[in-house]
Amino acid sequence: MKTIRKIGLLLVLFLGIILVTACGNGSKQSNSDNSNKQKTTKEFKGQTMNVVATSDAYQPLFDKFSKQTGAKVKVLSMSSGEVLARMKADKSKPMADLWFGGGLDAFEQAKTDHQLEKYQSNSIDKINSKYRDKDGYWLSKGLTVGGFVVNKKVLKEKNLPVPKTWNDLTKSKYKGEIIMSDPSVSGTMYAIVKAIIDEKGEKAGWEYWNKVNKNISFYGKRGKDPQEKTASGEFGIGVIPVDKMAFDAAKQNDLTVVYPKDGIPWVPEGVAVFKNAPGKKVAEAFIDFMLEPKNMKELTKLDGKDTDQVIMPGVKGLDLGLNKKDLMKENLSSFGSDRTAVLNKWSDMVGDK
Amino acid sequence: MSKKHLGSFIIDKFVYLIITLSILIFILYPYLSIFVQSLSETGQKITDFWSENFVLTQHSVVVALITMVLSLIFSVAVTINFAFLSKQKQKILRLFLLVTMVSPPFVTSLAYITLFGRRGMITHDLLQLTINPYGPQGIILMQTLSFTSLNALVLIGLLKKIEPSMINSARSLGAKTDAIIKDVIFPLLRPGIVVVTLISFIRSLADFQTSTIIGGSFKMLASEGYFAVISFGDIHRAALINLTLAIPALIGFFLYIKYDRDISSVHHGTASGELGIPLSKKGFIFPITAVLSLLFYLALLLQYGSIIINAITVKNMGHFQLSWQPLIASKIYLNDTIFRTIIYSIIAGLLGSLISLFIIYYGQVRNSKWMRLIEMIGTFPYILPGTFFGLGYLYAFSKPPLAITGTTAIVVINVIFKQVAFATKAAKASVNQVHPIYFQTVHDLGGTVLNEWNDVFFPMTKQGFALTFLNGFISTMTTIGSIIFLVHPGQNLMTLVMFDVVQRGEYQVAAVIACMIILICVIMAGIVFLLIHLSERSKKHVSLSPRLN
Numbered sequence: 001m002k003t004i005r006k007i008g009l010l011l012v013l014f015l016g017i018i019l020v021t022a023c024g025n026g027s028k029q030s031n032s033d034n035s036n037k038q039k040t041t042k043e044f045k046g047q048t049m050n051v052v053a054t055s056d057a058y059q060p061l062f063d064k065f066s067k068q069t070g071a072k073v074k075v076l077s078m079s080s081g082e083v084l085a086r087m088k089a090d091k092s093k094p095m096a097d098l099w100f101g102g103g104l105d106a107f108e109q110a111k112t113d114h115q116l117e118k119y120q121s122n123s124i125d126k127i128n129s130k131y132r133d134k135d136g137y138w139l140s141k142g143l144t145v146g147g148f149v150v151n152k153k154v155l156k157e158k159n160l161p162v163p164k165t166w167n168d169l170t171k172s173k174y175k176g177e178i179i180m181s182d183p184s185v186s187g188t189m190y191a192i193v194k195a196i197i198d199e200k201g202e203k204a205g206w207e208y209w210n211k212v213n214k215n216i217s218f219y220g221k222r223g224k225d226p227q228e229k230t231a232s233g234e235f236g237i238g239v240i241p242v243d244k245m246a247f248d249a250a251k252q253n254d255l256t257v258v259y260p261k262d263g264i265p266w267v268p269e270g271v272a273v274f275k276n277a278p279g280k281k282v283a284e285a286f287i288d289f290m291l292e293p294k295n296m297k298e299l300t301k302l303d304g305k306d307t308d309q310v311i312m313p314g315v316k317g318l319d320l321g322l323n324k325k326d327l328m329k330e331n332l333s334s335f336g337s338d339r340t341a342v343l344n345k346w347s348d349m350v351g352d353k
Numbered sequence: 354m355s356k357k358h359l360g361s362f363i364i365d366k367f368v369y370l371i372i373t374l375s376i377l378i379f380i381l382y383p384y385l386s387i388f389v390q391s392l393s394e395t396g397q398k399i400t401d402f403w404s405e406n407f408v409l410t411q412h413s414v415v416v417a418l419i420t421m422v423l424s425l426i427f428s429v430a431v432t433i434n435f436a437f438l439s440k441q442k443q444k445i446l447r448l449f450l451l452v453t454m455v456s457p458p459f460v461t462s463l464a465y466i467t468l469f470g471r472r473g474m475i476t477h478d479l480l481q482l483t484i485n486p487y488g489p490q491g492i493i494l495m496q497t498l499s500f501t502s503l504n505a506l507v508l509i510g511l512l513k514k515i516e517p518s519m520i521n522s523a524r525s526l527g528a529k530t531d532a533i534i535k536d537v538i539f540p541l542l543r544p545g546i547v548v549v550t551l552i553s554f555i556r557s558l559a560d561f562q563t564s565t566i567i568g569g570s571f572k573m574l575a576s577e578g579y580f581a582v583i584s585f586g587d588i589h590r591a592a593l594i595n596l597t598l599a600i601p602a603l604i605g606f607f608l609y610i611k612y613d614r615d616i617s618s619v620h621h622g623t624a625s626g627e628l629g630i631p632l633s634k635k636g637f638i639f640p641i642t643a644v645l646s647l648l649f650y651l652a653l654l655l656q657y658g659s660i661i662i663n664a665i666t667v668k669n670m671g672h673f674q675l676s677w678q679p680l681i682a683s684k685i686y687l688n689d690t691i692f693r694t695i696i697y698s699i700i701a702g703l704l705g706s707l708i709s710l711f712i713i714y715y716g717q718v719r720n721s722k723w724m725r726l727i728e729m730i731g732t733f734p735y736i737l738p739g740t741f742f743g744l745g746y747l748y749a750f751s752k753p754p755l756a757i758t759g760t761t762a763i764v765v766i767n768v769i770f771k772q773v774a775f776a777t778k779a780a781k782a783s784v785n786q787v788h789p790i791y792f793q794t795v796h797d798l799g800g801t802v803l804n805e806w807n808d809v810f811f812p813m814t815k816q817g818f819a820l821t822f823l824n825g826f827i828s829t830m831t832t833i834g835s836i837i838f839l840v841h842p843g844q845n846l847m848t849l850v851m852f853d854v855v856q857r858g859e860y861q862v863a864a865v866i867a868c869m870i871i872l873i874c875v876i877m878a879g880i881v882f883l884l885i886h887l888s889e890r891s892k893k894h895v896s897l898s899p900r901l902n
Contacts, residue, residue: 056685076842077842077850079852085582089747090751092751096842185583221568221576232470252667254667352572
């Protein structure tokens, strides 16, 4: 009976592992007391904060939080669209405790769907009221801004000048040389589309995009497509989110980053606590922790944000040459509610591209 | 009934019940849930979806058919070419093919754009052309390259089963090399060809990654299904798309059932055994297969060469420089993911193999018709797109009675049951090698079912179990579609991290992860083959007669 005994043992062992790891998820997350003291100094030893974030790059900040509070932080990198979809499919439990990063439209949607928990940190006043929800459901950790990356070698070959403004992109001489991502896939592209419509007005805004569309042969299916395909010389101009990563990639591939002279579109990146999150208290403590100026500064570094993209006055980010007065006038209140309508109209306009 | 027999009877029934229930709950129920959901939930009706998106379906099916044919041509060429090679060369190439089963499409696509893009080294710099590489041609090429390795391994597994004496006798009767290939080897490969044709067709239909990188404005069902979820949160549309994909896949499945009897002997690329003497390099077939194989191996070398280059260099002003940077940068992405991925893959490999062996035991040895039906249900994850299986899990297990979404268990269970399909095929091959007389002998000597398992079934299928385990392990190490919508924080696996960094354009990190996955799979393969080798060696010294209690 040796073999059977071995197999039996194996089964028991695995079932054990599965049970322990499965149960481990929920049991570690117990709530702490409700006192209103400064939470960042509180111990969360033995507790876990689950985070969905737009990137794994924030790990050092989470590690610092773990060190300070004893809480274990588990991060999963996920796009904001996917977070929304998963919550829609599985209403039984929150996706995680903390939602870190992602376009404002998704946060607004989640707020409307009652999937966020209200939280007003004691330090919330440090953030410009423009960059946080008036009802306290989300706040932003920074701004993402849009611009171009240009492959001068490619443009030179075709005798084309480097575009300086958004309006330049409508010129027919750039036909076939521009790439941007599908705004339904990339939150930044949606922000750019929406910002230009806001800035120019509904009619002129759509006329603008119609002209740009004629110069574009297809829309990238990934946020990074414009950056990459411009770097490989497939296209001369890529519409991109401008941050340190863009400047680094430009240096690596001999490209030029351009802040358009006729205005810079921007979108706040949200942070929120999920409704009924088991680790709610830890997530709230993390928001307090994040709002400490020294941590905000570290976050800016991890995000590769320019000082002007920082939403907390007084905190200095990197200097990437952005000028705050160039930021476009935008209507954030319709950012989430207009998304479906804008994307539907967009999809009708571009057809199969 | 004696106490011994009663205990054995209870255990026997218990195992039978557990196997049946687990397949029904973890395979049939999720599929039923998503079928019901996509047909009943308010929203677009499937018929409207079809009439509006006929072009998408057409794109997917046409690409899948062409990929299927091309990949078949290359895999048959590589397989036939194997018959001309020495044992040593065969060993090296098999390892190479095994390594390339982990084929992240991003690398191939990048290399393709670098060489054949609008400013590609060959098209633009050498030939002064500006060709658009985006579209179906790119997708078909990338998929063909990705699928051929597995196909060739399956066929080589069959090639090794050909009795050397058959080739020798054909030769002694004066048959020429081309005739031997045509009349002896090719007919014996035929059942395998049916399988690899089906595998390629289904994999192409379900592939949602390649077209996002190289498709340009050419849209396909699988990637649209993925985007429906991630950009619009529209799971209903994703379900409709997957249901549409399921139709051509099911048609393929019926063909598969027709040939099932023959392909039960097909391995998932890790067959053992030796092929007869290499054929002499004469005739027309050898040069043709040699050229096609060479082209294929070169393309693979280019692909994996660029993975390694990406993993150990950084770019500066357009030039590559050797650096540890990618490895260091990948650290924050991986954390405890490597350990977790290995553990999950081991669990999936072991339990998947065990379940499959029991299914085949009851279906074949005990001749249970019900278990054969269970085996057929177990095949579903193999013929339907992985994302469909994952979405099914999301629907089925997010509500009572089995609300397990968000737990580690659902991810582990998913990868276990995803293996059952291929594992049952491999298990069947190894169970078929056990002569029924052994089971009969146990009964004649008054043995119980437990004696049967302990003294005949498990000892004699040990090698099959090891190979099935390895298949399950590799397949879990490389799986994406079925778990992408299931993982929560703290449950991520290496392939998902790789998929994620590819989406962000962090190719260097992706290349490091790809190298790690390959290394882990190769090490595991080494361990398994070493164990098989050791157990075979000890067999030579010990009497072969089974021990009877």
